[in-house]
Amino acid sequence: MATLYLFSALLLTALVSVPINVSGSAYCGPVEATDKDLVQFPLNLEFLEAEFFLSGALGHGLDAIEPDFAGGGPPPIGAQKANLDPVTLPINVSGSAYCGPVEATDKDLVQFPLNLEFLEAEFFLSGALGHGLDAIEPDFAGGGPPPIGAQKANLDPVTVKSSRNLVTKKAIITAVGGIPRPLYDLSPKAFAQLFDKAVGYKLNPPFNPYSNTVNYLLASYAIPYVGLVGYVGTIPYLTTYSSRALVASLLGVESGQDAVIRTLLYEKAHEKVMPYNITVAEFTNAISFLRNKLAMCGVRDEGLIVPLPLGAENRTESNILSADTNSRSYARTQPQILRIVYGTGSEYKPGGFLPRGGNGKIARSFLDKA
Template sequence: MMIFYALILLLWSVPLHAAGGFTKHDKDLVAFALNLEYLEAEFFLHGALGYGLDKKAPYLAAGGPPPLGAEKAKLDPLVYDLVGQMGLQEVGHIRAIKESIGHVAFPRPRLDISKKTWAKTMDHAFNKTLSPPFDAYANSINYMLASYAIPYVGLTGYTGAAPLLIGSGAKSLVARLLGVESGQDAIIRTWLYERKSEKVKPYDFTVAEATVEISKLRNHLDHHGLMVVKGKKLPFEVDDEGLVVPKELGAEKETSGNVLSADKNSISYQRTPEQILSVVYSSGNPKVSGGFYPDGARGEIAERYHKYRAKH
């Protein structure tokens, strides 16, 4: 019995990256997620603190170019506290990933989190030019709507990667990252859900309507279609849903409230790397960079699409 407990203690003391190891495939999948973690870290840190990795943890940025257009947002005390915590959590995520995958990790890619990019995203979501341009940094509601667009994409990426992982170390790391990413998404959605009927000033749409349009955009960018239910066109095979949905898409088809986005069994949706790139590039094409990654994402998986494009 003493030997059994000694073995358990030994396993608990093994570093994350050594627990069962990572295959090359595992490291590439986890490295792909690093792109999203960099984006989240810079957006949350700058939004709350007014600075990012270059001041907080320059060794993690590893000399990568500073993000374009990052600003400190005008946040109320609660949102400031929440966003600041999430930014610090992302620092830990980046460190955990880089320590786990070693030389496969890469410096921070060029990121564009400027007002202009957020304004374009919202214009794209509503299929019109908003006037005045949407300013993600103007207030707590705008900032949380912008935040709505970030952890959830990473969350669906982790759920998509989970069944493809081989090593127990990789599975453990992704499960633990996913736990916190899911929590961040739940915090953001719950905060917005409490305000779902409020107008997003100075526009004529509500918070809930904004989330629906953002989710529709992401479904469109990663190429999901439509079905007709009771004479209405509804998305099918969706991997993204706003805060309010038709009852046909709600939990057990009994509610239109949708504080968490999930499938008919209330299980998280999944995205492939190809779908994620299509969304974060805002191009609908993993080979055409842009959006939040003007020079493209980094790592073996993302760069494979760049190489394909260069050959054709």
């Protein structure tokens, strides 16, 4: 049961910060050791936490994700997948995947989001107008190939107007130069695979984002938010005022895009998406859960209806804006974003919307190491 699992998790994490002691029953003073040895010692507990949380949530431990971390040590005895509810399942531990920032110049950090901005532009333009960037700003593509499978969607007039306004501006390219547009797979098949993975089984008929307004909005839900949290995660590591000002302004627009999509979906939150007998809110929760699972760095993504512990300030289950319990935006790093948009859970393994991987120095640096 999830409750027993959480109690066990609490005991494990308590070992780090609340050691049991009795005055005089054992030596309670410090040990003499080098900084290196003192810093290495907590790895005994970090390994313990990582193996327990990974096995409980995913059914496998560190050897399946970062085999080199074990340093030749044996696998744990008896760890197994737990029977968890969807809220408990995303629990993760630092060390199961790298969750920190990458070292990069401002130019590279600002260029990286173009991988997502191109994706959004091609999807929203094609869905609303039936054509992509090549028909509007052909120079923006930088010689990159057109997307696979993008097409005009069967949308109501309000959604058509909204989609036309969700196309990003040319501020990044003007400020720091562009990158070649990566190859995108925006075919119905690519989205069907994403939604199958989110719900945990093959939908019948396969999910088609272009068939109607609700499907298109659900597919749209899967895109801008990843860029939003990426901008939040980038700003603290930019060194110049001009870079921070640029990304802050883009973050405002990206937040607005996500809010429009979430609001339109929230109006239909409890409606069933036919013919799947799954509500709109349930689909958004499944997509958010999948993104948390792929990124492997804890809960930084939430659907439209959430349990109180995940709601704004723990007071509401309604979740039009995705934010932490203090109503602050979540943040993600570049590796986390690549794990999500590739759909593979690895920044080293392309797939999903980017079958050949992203472009720019940051994205290519991971592919060069693959």
